[in-house]
Amino acid sequence: MSEGRRELTGPVEVIGTGLLGTSVALACRRAGIEVLLTDVSADHVRTASALGAGRPRADGDRPQLVVVAVPPDHLGASIAAALDAGDAVVTDVGSVKTGPLAAVHDHPRVRRYVGGHPMAGSERSGPLAATADLFEGRPWAIAAHPDADPDAVGLVEELVGLCAGVVVRLSPEDHDRAVARTSHVPHLLASLAAGRLADAPADHLRLSGQGVRDVTRVAAGSPQLYGQIVAANAAAVLGLLGEVRGELDALIGAIAAADGDALAAVLQQGVAGTLAIPGKHGGPVRPTASVFVSVPDEPGVLARLFLAAGEAEVNIEDVRIDHDLGRQVGLVELIVDESRADHLLASLESRGWLTHR
Known part of the structure; x- marks a missing residue:
């Protein structure tokens, strides 16, 4: 060449x-x-x-x-x-x-x-x-x-x-450190969280909501494949897991000592981490708000909901669905630009949707 x-x-x-x-x-x-x-x-x-x-x-x-x-x-x-x-x-x-x-x-x-x-x-x-x-x-x-x-x-x-x-x-070295931070360690932590559910009593699992699904989703991947991936990146993964272990010990100490300030500091660091993730299309994170809509579990209902949001001229940035364990009903969380949330709420309610913020 x-x-x-x-x-x-x-x-x-x-x-x-x-x-x-x-x-x-x-x-x-x-x-x-x-x-x-x-x-x-x-x-x-x-x-x-x-x-x-x-x-x-x-x-x-x-x-x-x-x-x-x-x-x-x-x-x-x-x-x-x-x-x-x-x-x-x-x-x-x-x-x-x-x-x-x-x-x-x-x-x-x-x-x-x-x-x-x-x-x-x-x-x-x-x-x-x-x-x-x-x-x-x-x-x-x-x-x-x-x-x-x-x-x-x-x-x-x-x-x-x-x-x-x-x-x-x-560089190859920076790549491996980056994926350990953004992919490999999060996958391992998701697996640990999901593992706490494997032998849980059925009554406990009935309280599962969208939060636990969000945290554990990636844990469903192939253990054989991901085991190979983590082993191949052992040095970078072990370094980060050591940091997590130290922070976990500090978190346990804060909870045991009922130290609200220390606990809040850990939680605030988590908030800072979520804000550091690039926004849609790699751009800066924009303020968003959630509009919750109760919907029946039946064909076509989501299409009608999205059509209603489009008629309100509101762009949906993201969407999550939480299913009611006791009824054939779902709770759809529409994540939209913060400045458009109230308008979407009013527009959906005017069309007969059951909503709340």
Whole structure:
């Protein structure tokens, strides 16, 4: 790649036709790029092919770009094999970047490797869960090592653009610290919280509301896959868990001593953390307010509610649904710009909806 930057024209080989790999393949096919599919599971390749994600790679195929989308335990070996196989640029979609880089650091073609990580996914897995728009508007970390060929970096960034992702440039080390803070440790804490529910008495669980669902949602992911991810990022995760352990000890002490000021300080730090999370489309956090609407659990009711909000010319920033355990009724929380909440409340009530703030 010494004669100037090349454009991504394909073929693109996707190694690993699970959720992420097949979604990358579908996005490439949507852009008209030929896709070659490789997987140890012939069934996955057949399924991904039937979905229109590409065709099985054949002898003689020469991809321009290889996307490695295999489980964390196999990333290093798969990246090395892809570098061995030809002159393609190689990237991956793994959740950890320092480990795979260490595995190929001494490879003679390591300049053609550029680590990547799209921050997108689902509790579902496999090719049938894939979609071409999985990455639209989502951050996609490009964690290029210092010796990476600039043209290889450019080619991988073109892939991100083709998938409608948003490039975020980080070093491999910074990437791993960042995902430990924003993904891996939160997942572990959600698992600990959810674990307190596994053997809870049924009468206790009947008090479950939207709050506990919000806190525990990600704990439903694959233990095997997430175990591999956390183990691969052990150093960064352990550092943060040590901080959490110290803060937990302080919290226990504050509660035991009935120290209201210390307890409030811990809770206020939590508020500060929620405000630090970027707002919609990555912009600054804007003040919002919630309008709660009681709705019957029946087909079409949510469509009518959203239509009513649209007729009131109020944009819904987010929505949550809490189900009444004793009745066929749900409580829908519409999160809107703070300045529009009272208007939405009045407009919905005028249309016969049962609401409150």
